Amino acid sequence: MSDAKSTEQARRKPPQTKYDYSQGPPPVEINLSWCKACNICIALCPTQVFEPDRDGKPVLARPEYCTQCTLCWIHCPDLAITSNYK
Numbered sequence: 001m002s003d004a005k006s007t008e009q010a011r012r013k014p015p016q017t018k019y020d021y022s023q024g025p026p027p028v029e030i031n032l033s034w035c036k037a038c039n040i041c042i043a044l045c046p047t048q049v050f051e052p053d054r055d056g057k058p059v060l061a062r063p064e065y066c067t068q069c070t071l072c073w074i075h076c077p078d079l080a081i082t083s084n085y086k
């Protein structure tokens with residue numbers, strides 16, 4: 001297997017997380033009225049939980065990938081992200 005192919009497969013593999021979001025609220029909430037679409041959270045999320053919507057604001061495209069790493073909400077300049085689990 002080529003390095004590029006194995007890297008791609010590793011990137012697509014769901015991360016290990018102790019959280020099961022299937023029975024509860026989503027991993028994080030985004031206050032879209034506070035969000036200014038800076039995309040910092042989308043860029044920083046190590047597991048690609050977010051995708052931008054048509055306005056550039058984050059949507060939870062892959063919530064099951066969230067590891068509660070804290071990066072998105074501690075770096076959001078508008079305090080628009082809160083965790084439902086921490």
Ligand code: SF4
Binds near residue numbers: 030058078
């Ligand atoms: S970091 Fe905050 S303000 Fe920036 S896109 Fe994400 S939620 Fe919106």
Ligand code: SF4
Binds near residue numbers: 046066068069073
């Ligand atoms: S807590 Fe970490 S893994 Fe979860 S959405 Fe935010 S940056 Fe991504």
